[in-house]
Amino acid sequence: xxxxxxxxxxxxxxxxAIKTVSKGMSITMRSFLKTNGLIRKIxxxxxxxxxxxxxxxxxxxxxKLPAISRNRLFNHVEGCISCNQCAVVxxxxxxxxxxxxxxxxxxxxxxxxxxFGNKPxxxxxxxxxxxxxxxxxxxxxxxVCPTECLVHTTEFExxxxxxxALKYDYLDFKDNNSLPE
Amino acid sequence: xxxxxxxxxxxxxTQNLTINMGPQHPSTHGVLRVELISDGEIVRAxxxxxxxxxxCFEKHxxxxxxxxxxxxxxxMDYVASMNQELGFCMAVEKLLQAEIPERAQxxxxxxxxxxxxxxxxxxxxxxxxxMGGFTPFLFAFxxxxxxxxxxxxxxxxxLLYNYIRPGGVSRDLSEGIINKIKDFTAYFKPQLDELDSLxxxxxxxxxxxxxxxxxxxxxxxxxxxxxxxxxGSGLNWDLRKQAPYCGxxxxxxxxxxxxGERGVIGDCWNRYEVRVREMYESMKIINQAIEQLPEGEIKxxxxxxxxxxxxxxxxxxxxxxxxxxxxxxxxxxKPYRLKINSPCFNAISCxxxxxxxxxxxxxxSIIGSLDIVxxxxxx
Numbered sequence: 034x035x036x037x038x039x040x041x042x043x044x045x046x047x048x049x050a051i052k053t054v055s056k057g058m059s060i061t062m063r064s065f066l067k068t069n070g071l072i073r074k075i076x077x078x079x080x081x082x083x084x085x086x087x088x089x090x091x092x093x094x095x096x097k098l099p100a101i102s103r104n105r106l107f108n109h110v111e112g113c114i115s116c117n118q119c120a121v122v123x124x125x126x127x128x129x130x131x132x133x134x135x136x137x138x139x140x141x142x143x144x145x146x147x148x149f150g151n152k153p154x155x156x157x158x159x160x161x162x163x164x165x166x167x168x169x170x171x172x173x174x175x176x177v178c179p180t181e182c183l184v185h186t187t188e189f190e191x192x193x194x195x196x197x198a199l200k201y202d203y204l205d206f207k208d209n210n211s212l213p214e
Numbered sequence: 215x216x217x218x219x220x221x222x223x224x225x226x227x228t229q230n231l232t233i234n235m236g237p238q239h240p241s242t243h244g245v246l247r248v249e250l251i252s253d254g255e256i257v258r259a260x261x262x263x264x265x266x267x268x269x270c271f272e273k274h275x276x277x278x279x280x281x282x283x284x285x286x287x288x289x290m291d292y293v294a295s296m297n298q299e300l301g302f303c304m305a306v307e308k309l310l311q312a313e314i315p316e317r318a319q320x321x322x323x324x325x326x327x328x329x330x331x332x333x334x335x336x337x338x339x340x341x342x343x344x345m346g347g348f349t350p351f352l353f354a355f356x357x358x359x360x361x362x363x364x365x366x367x368x369x370x371x372x373l374l375y376n377y378i379r380p381g382g383v384s385r386d387l388s389e390g391i392i393n394k395i396k397d398f399t400a401y402f403k404p405q406l407d408e409l410d411s412l413x414x415x416x417x418x419x420x421x422x423x424x425x426x427x428x429x430x431x432x433x434x435x436x437x438x439x440x441x442x443x444x445x446g447s448g449l450n451w452d453l454r455k456q457a458p459y460c461g462x463x464x465x466x467x468x469x470x471x472x473x474g475e476r477g478v479i480g481d482c483w484n485r486y487e488v489r490v491r492e493m494y495e496s497m498k499i500i501n502q503a504i505e506q507l508p509e510g511e512i513k514x515x516x517x518x519x520x521x522x523x524x525x526x527x528x529x530x531x532x533x534x535x536x537x538x539x540x541x542x543x544x545x546x547x548k549p550y551r552l553k554i555n556s557p558c559f560n561a562i563s564c565x566x567x568x569x570x571x572x573x574x575x576x577x578x579s580i581i582g583s584l585d586i587v588x589x590x591x592x593x
Contacts, residue, residue: 049417060412061349087356101385103370124282171285171376176384185370 103170103185106163108203112182115156119174119183127167128174131160158204165191166199230258237266241344241578244588248565250577257577260569262562268592275552280306280380280520283549288374290554291590294333296325297532298590299378302552304459304530305541306380309522312515316508318382319461323503324395325368325377326460327496331402332361333533334489334496337585341486342413344582345422350413357405360398367391381516392504399497406497410490415476423486424477427568427580431480437567438560441535442492443584446472446485453531465502467495482583489585521545534558534585554593558586 037045068086089096098104115132135157175183193199236247245266251259271290275283287302288295300322307314339354362372368391369377369384377384413419429439434447444451452469454462470491472484523545529538535557544550561584568580 046417053415053417057347057349057412057416060408064353087359099367099370101370102366122279122281124278124285169285170371170374172370172384173281173285173376 098187098189100187101185102187103172104189105165105186105191106168106174106201107184107186107188108161108163109182109184110158110161110203112180113158113161114154114180115158116179118177118179122173122177124171124173125167125169127164127169129160129162129164130158132156132158161203162200163203164200166196228253235577242581243340243586244591246562246581246586246588246591248577248581250569250574252574255574257569257572257574260565260577262565264559264562264588265592267588271593272552272554275549277548279547280522280549283552284379285374285376288376289589290556290593291532291534291537291558291587292373293336293587294329294533295373295375296329296378297333297530298537299375300326300460301528301530301532301537301539302541303378303380305526305528305539306520306522306543307516308526308528309524309541309543310380310516310520312381314382315511315514316461317386317510318512318514320503320507321383321387321512322378322460323462323465324387324500324507325365325375325383327499327503328361328364328395328398330496330533331493332358332365334493335361337489337533338409338413338486338493341582341585342419344578345419347413347416347419350409353405353409353412357402357409360401364391364394364398367394379513380520382511382513384513386512387507392507395500396504399500403494403497406490406493414487414490420476420483422575422579423481423483423583425481426477426572426576427482427583428478429480429485429564429568433564433567434480437564439535439564440557440560441532442470442488443485443535443557443561445470446488446583447480448472448474448484453529453536457529459530462499464506465499467498470495482579485583485585519547521547529555532557534587534590535561537590556590556593558584558588558591562586562591 115130117130117132120126120128120130133156135155170185172185175181175185178184191199230251230253233250233252234247235250236242237245239246242248247263247266249261249263250257269289271286275286278286283302284299287298291298335354335358339351339358342348342350342354365375365377366372368387369375429443429447431447431449434444434449439447440451448471450469450471453459454467455469470488472479472488474481474484475487476483522541522543525540525542527538527540529536536555537557538555540551540553540555541549542551565580565584569577572580
C-alpha cells in the first residue's frame with residue numbers, strides 16, 4: 034500500500050469500499066431471504082434453521098421455557114417437614130421458617146405428612162416465607178429439599194409495584210397471577 | 215500515526231481538556247469511567263477509574279459456605295459464568311484431593327467451551343458495534359441465544375448457571391440435549407464463516423483496528439496480560455495446553471496466535487481475530503468431547519459437608535484470560551480467605567500506555583479489543 038501513488042491509492046480505496054460493502058449487503062440479503070423462507074437450510078439431524086423469524090412478539094406470543102428453568106420459587110406446604118435445610122443453604126438468606134414441636138396426637142386430620150420415610154415428623158410448620166426480591170435463583174434450596182416440595186416454577190412475570198408484595202407467605206399463598214400446578 | 219503529531223501555530227495557546235468517558239457509556243462495556251486528558255482530538259492520557267461495580271465479593275465469600283460461594287462466582291464475569299465457577303470448584307477439589315468422575319470432566323469441558331463461544335460471540339458483536347457495524351451485533355446475538363437456550367435446558371438458567379459444583383456438575387446431560395449441542399455445532403460452523411466474512415476483513419473495520427493500540431509482547435507480559443489479549447501479542451500461551459485441567463490434554467485443538475496479517479502483531483485487529491479463531495477451536499473440542507462422553511457418575515470425590523484445609527492457588531483459562539483463585543481454608547465450613555486474580559483487571563491497567571497519543575475514537579477501539587467485563591475487574 035505504501036508504494037502506491039496517491040491516485041492509485043484513491044481508486045483502490047474506492048474499490049475496496051465498494052467490494053466490502055457489497056459483500057456485507059449480500060450476506061444481509063441472504064439472511065433476509067432465509068428469514069422469509071425463500072431459501073431453506075436444514076441441519077443434518079433435520080432441524081430447519083433457515084425459515085421463520087428468530088424473534089417472537091412478546092407479550093402477545095410467549096416462549097415456552099424448559100421445565101427445569103429456574104424462576105419463582107413455590108413451596109407445596111403440605112409436603113414440608115420443616116427441616117430448615119433450604120434456609121441454611123440459601124446464600125442470600127431469603128427463606129424464613131418457623132416451626133414448633135407438635136403436641137401429642139395433634140394434626141391427625143390435617144393434610145401435612147405424618148411420616149417422612151419411616152420417621153414420624155415432630156415439627157409443625159408455623160411460617161414459610163420467601164422474599165423473592167432477595168432470591169438469587171441459584172437453585173441450591175430446591176436441591177437440598179428432601180421431600181421436593183420446594184420447587185422453582187417457570188413463572189417469571191410477577192413484577193409488583195411494591196417491594197413488600199414480593200414477600201410470599203406460602204402457608205397462605207395469595208397472588209394475582211395464576212397459581213402454579 | 216503521522217497525523218497525531220500535529221504542529222500548531224505557536225501564537226495559539228491551547229490547554230488540555232479533561233473528558234470523562236463513562237461510567238454510563240455504551241462502549242466502555244460496563245461501568246468503567248475513563249478520565250481522558252485530551253488535546254483537541256488527540257488523547258494525551260487515559261486514567262481508568264474502577265470500583266463502580268465493586269460488590270465485596272472476596273470479603274463476602276468468607277461468610278458463606280463453599281456451596282454458597284459458587285453462585286457469587288457466577289456474578290463476577292457474568293458473560294462466562296461456567297468458566298468462573300470452575301476455578302473456584304477446582305480450588306476446593308484440589309484441597310480435598312478429590313477424584314472427579316470422568317463423565318463430569320467431559321461434561322465440564324462441553325459447557326466450558328460452549329460458554330467460551332457465547333462469550334466470544336458477545337465480544338465479537340459488541341466490538342463490531344463499537345466500530346459502527348450494527349449487523350454483526352444482531353447476528354452474533356442470534357447465535358448466542360442458541361447457546362443460552364442449550365444452557366437453560368442443561369441447568370435451568372440462561373446466564374448465572376450455578377452448574378459446576380465441587381465434585382462434579384449438578385445435573386446430567388440427557389440424550390436430547392446432546393443432540394441439540396450437535397445440532398448447534400453443525401449449524402454454527404457455516405454461520406461463523408458468514409460472521410467472519412462479514413466483519414473480519416471489512417476494509418472500514420480493518421482501518422479502524424489494524425495498527426491501533428499495539429501491545430508489544432514485552433509490554434503484555436509486564437502488565438500480566440493473559441488469554442486472547444496475550445495471544446494477540448504473539449505468545450503461544452494457553453493454560454489448556456501448558457497446564458491441562460479437566461482432561462484438556464485429550465483433545466486435539468490449536469492455540470490461536472496473532473499473526474499480524476493486517477498490521478503489526480499485537481494490535482486491536484489481532485486480538486479480535488484470535489477470538490474469532492478460538493470459536494472454531496472450541497467447536498472442535500465440543501465435537502470431540504461429545505464423541506467420547508463416557509457413562510457414569512456426574513458427582514463424586516467430595517462429601518456432603520465440604521471442609522477443606524490448606525492453601526491453594528488454581529488458575530484456569532477463561533475466555534478473557536487466566537483467572538486465578540487463591541483460597542485459604544482453615545477446616546471450617548467457610549473459606550478463611552479468598553483472593554481472585556482477574557485477567558480483565560490486568561488488561562485495563564494497560565489502558566494509559568495504549569491511549570497516549572491516539573485519536574479519541576481509537577480509545578473506543580482499544581477498550582473494545584481488550585474485551586473487559588467490569589464485574590470481573592471490580593469483583
